[in-house]
Amino acid sequence: MPSSPHTQTVQLQLEKVPERDSHGQRVMVKDPAGGLAPKLLTGFRFAGGIDQDRQYCPYGYPDCGIYVTHVYSGSPADKAGLRVHDKILQVNGNNLAFLGHAQVAALLNRETQLSLLVHRGFQRFTTQLSDSLGSEARVSASVLL
Amino acid sequence: PPTDSDNPNELGGLQQHQQQQQQQQANQDDNWGETNTALTGATSETGMSADEMARYSRELDAAAAAAASADAAGFDCGRAMATVLSVTLGLAAFISPLVMVVLPKAGAFTWELISLAFRLLILLVATWCLFFRRGRASMPRVYIFRVLILFLIFVITFAFWLFYGVRVWQYQESDYSSIVEFAVGLTDALLFVHYLGVVLLEIRHLQARYAIKVLRSPDGESHIYPVGELSIQRAAVLVLQQYAVDFNAFNPYLEQAYASARNRSAHRRSYRFYDVDQGSQANGSAAAGGDNGGGGNGGGHSSSGRHQRRGSAAGGGGGGGSRSAADRFYDECEYERRLRKRRARLVTAAEEAFAHVRRATNSELMGPQHLPQHMPQQQQQPIGKPMSAYEAAQTVFPTMLRALQKYLRITKQQPRYTTDMVLHHLTNCIHYGLSAKAFIERYLTQGPVVEDPRAPAGRKRQTWTLLCDCMPSRSLDDGVQFCLRQGDVSLFCTVKRIPFFSLGEEVFDNKRHKFVLRLNSETSV
Numbered sequence: 236m237p238s239s240p241h242t243q244t245v246q247l248q249l250e251k252v253p254e255r256d257s258h259g260q261r262v263m264v265k266d267p268a269g270g271l272a273p274k275l276l277t278g279f280r281f282a283g284g285i286d287q288d289r290q291y292c293p294y295g296y297p298d299c300g301i302y303v304t305h306v307y308s309g310s311p312a313d314k315a316g317l318r319v320h321d322k323i324l325q326v327n328g329n330n331l332a333f334l335g336h337a338q339v340a341a342l343l344n345r346e347t348q349l350s351l352l353v354h355r356g357f358q359r360f361t362t363q364l365s366d367s368l369g370s371e372a373r374v375s376a377s378v379l380l
Numbered sequence: 381p382p383t384d385s386d387n388p389n390e391l392g393g394l395q396q397h398q399q400q401q402q403q404q405q406a407n408q409d410d411n412w413g414e415t416n417t418a419l420t421g422a423t424s425e426t427g428m429s430a431d432e433m434a435r436y437s438r439e440l441d442a443a444a445a446a447a448a449s450a451d452a453a454g455f456d457c458g459r460a461m462a463t464v465l466s467v468t469l470g471l472a473a474f475i476s477p478l479v480m481v482v483l484p485k486a487g488a489f490t491w492e493l494i495s496l497a498f499r500l501l502i503l504l505v506a507t508w509c510l511f512f513r514r515g516r517a518s519m520p521r522v523y524i525f526r527v528l529i530l531f532l533i534f535v536i537t538f539a540f541w542l543f544y545g546v547r548v549w550q551y552q553e554s555d556y557s558s559i560v561e562f563a564v565g566l567t568d569a570l571l572f573v574h575y576l577g578v579v580l581l582e583i584r585h586l587q588a589r590y591a592i593k594v595l596r597s598p599d600g601e602s603h604i605y606p607v608g609e610l611s612i613q614r615a616a617v618l619v620l621q622q623y624a625v626d627f628n629a630f631n632p633y634l635e636q637a638y639a640s641a642r643n644r645s646a647h648r649r650s651y652r653f654y655d656v657d658q659g660s661q662a663n664g665s666a667a668a669g670g671d672n673g674g675g676g677n678g679g680g681h682s683s684s685g686r687h688q689r690r691g692s693a694a695g696g697g698g699g700g701g702s703r704s705a706a707d708r709f710y711d712e713c714e715y716e717r718r719l720r721k722r723r724a725r726l727v728t729a730a731e732e733a734f735a736h737v738r739r740a741t742n743s744e745l746m747g748p749q750h751l752p753q754h755m756p757q758q759q760q761q762p763i764g765k766p767m768s769a770y771e772a773a774q775t776v777f778p779t780m781l782r783a784l785q786k787y788l789r790i791t792k793q794q795p796r797y798t799t800d801m802v803l804h805h806l807t808n809c810i811h812y813g814l815s816a817k818a819f820i821e822r823y824l825t826q827g828p829v830v831e832d833p834r835a836p837a838g839r840k841r842q843t844w845t846l847l848c849d850c851m852p853s854r855s856l857d858d859g860v861q862f863c864l865r866q867g868d869v870s871l872f873c874t875v876k877r878i879p880f881f882s883l884g885e886e887v888f889d890n891k892r893h894k895f896v897l898r899l900n901s902e903t904s905v
Contacts, residue, residue, distance in 0.1 A: 344905065
């Protein structure tokens with residue numbers, strides 16, 4: 236990937252934290268083995284996947300990769316340095332390139348400690364078009380530099 | 381059926397015809413014979429045959445002409461009496477304070493006289509402003525509110541004169557200022573009655589409470605108007621005023637415009653009447669008896685049935701009832717295409733014509749020698765001698781005459797406009813410097829009713845008939861229906877109440893008024 240001042244590829248380590256409810260108790264969910272396990276939170280929202288139609292995404296991502304759309308403040312993801320619009324390339328060595336959305340969700344929920352390879356460089360910028368009538372139309376274009 | 385005739389072949393043909401009718405009748409539903417006699421117009425007493433219908437329509441025309449001439453004379457006895465009565469009453473009420481003040485011989489000047497004079501002046505101006513107007517319409521029933529106001533005026537004037545008579549003449553009251561106060565009291569009462577009149581007659585119906593949907597019968601055009609609290613006859617007057625402005629002028633020939641050439645010939649063919657069965661109809665009017673009676677009845681029914689269909693078709697507006705849906709669709713599409721082509725030609729011709737005419741500049745008016753010398757050569761050529769707007773119109777008119785004629789012919793407006801009228805309009809447009817599109821706007825559509833130059837019964841006065849189930853002086857209510865009729869045109873009006881709106885409020889709280897982006901696939905991990 237071309238390296239320019241706006242793009243970088245980082246490796247992030249984060250450790251999931253158990254979710255606490257309003258009383259401070261740990262929230263328990265059923266695990267596939269049949270018992271109860273504490274629900275673990277990572278603290279971000281992602282969109283994308285090879286089975287998704289990226290035209291429905293308002294951010295205008297250039298491909299069908301997995302992008303972080305929101306990071307909850309104070310969460311492990313925030314402390315690890317994950318930012319919005321980061322593209323996650325690998326999780327614990329697994330390549331996410333050909334995985335669908337649900338499979339990525341399952342993968343992320345399975346692991347307790349995540350080592351993410353993240354590409355950062357998505358920028359949204361706006362251009363102004365003025366036509367002969369003099370009115371200006373704003374076009375937002377998303378560019379991966 | 382006649383047993384002897386001159387031509388045996390004719391008789392044989394007649395019998396064959398009747399047998400065919402019998403077979404047809406036998407093939408059809410049994411109950412069909414029961415409705416037989418009800419449908420035969422020519423054989424029952426209450427029905428009408430062809431010549432009777434012609435006679436009836438002639439009578440209708442004569443009656444309409446007579447009514448039109450009577451109305452054109454302009455004298456309506458009922459209206460004149462009502463006007464005379466109200467004017468007399470108003471004058472009497474207005475004069476009475478003056479008379480009350482003047483009558484006692486002692487006339488010391490008091491300040492109340494000035495206030496009396498002022499009030500009388502206000503009353504005079506207000507009455508003139510509000511009630512001395514030409515009436516818009518004459519209504520079939522009594523106008524209740526006006527009668528109420530007149531009654532109040534009469535009662536008040538009478539009561540005050542009664543008290544005046546008692547106090548001044550019987551008790552010999554000589555205090556002049558109290559007499560003047562009494563007259564001022566009468567004027568006050570009259571002013572308040574005037575206020576009541578304003579509220580009842582002018583203001584009460586301004587707030588919209590009902591919506592009247594007006595549907596015109598022969599062509600189905602409809603509009604909807606909001607009205608306030610009114611009686612049915614006043615609402616009918618309002619509907620007619622809006623009808624004159626909003627609706628397109630009714631052109632009875634427009635329905636035939638859709639028929640293409642081949643359908644038009646079928647249309648003409650359908651008006652033939654058979655008179656072969658004329659002699660047998662008298663025998664066939666009895667209830668269906670034996671074969672002969674049945675045959676005669678069947679023969680009589682067939683021709684009069686066909687006649688009945690024609691009659692209903694003629695009564696229903698002259699449409700060819702035998703056209704199928706595909707024919708109608710095709711005809712309408714063709715008509716639209718031809719209309720658009722001719723409209724394009726008309727617009728082009730009009731714009732070319734108007735391009736020739738140009739307002740003469742000042743220098744051209746004064747003569748070619750006054751043109752400035754530095755202008756380029758082609759502008760120094762004289763265009764032509766300056767002429768008046770009428771001459772310019774006459775010169776330019778032939779270039780678009782043909783296109784205009786063809787367009788008027790396809791929209792069936794050609795009986796409406798003469799050459800003089802078109803020239804006059806063109807002169808006006810050139811005189812005021814209007815464009816080509818403004819000139820042809822009048823001819824592009826049918827135009828509103830009020831501008832129709834061939835409106836029936838003149839433009840000053842029109843006679844409409846109000847048909848209503850309940851009394852026309854009742855006030856409007858939800859679900860009331862009434863019909864206004866003039867000749868071919870029927871306006872069917874339905875009244876619906878506008879609902880009561882209860883408005884609520886929703887406040888923007890800027891801290892909570894936030895938005896989130898919606899992604900179709902987003903998972904929280």
